[in-house]
Amino acid sequence: MWTSRLRGRARERWVDAYHSHAHLSATELSGIDLYHRLRLADLARYFAWRTVHKSSLPLPDGRTNEEHLAEVRERLLASY
16 A cells, blocks of 8 residues: 555655545544554465465566565565
């Protein structure tokens, strides 16, 4: 998810904008970091499965399963 790349003030602005348009409480929004980590973990599982099972369905951006898995794992580790 692209929002997992936001850091510092950019992330604060995004959360403020989201909060001003959504009907979510500050408490609900406080869990967004956990949601991002769970989403990245799910994407890592998905690309690992595709890699192990040699899924050859084309990906929209032309990159391989292994490339996606490496990127997602890197983003997941950076999120802690």
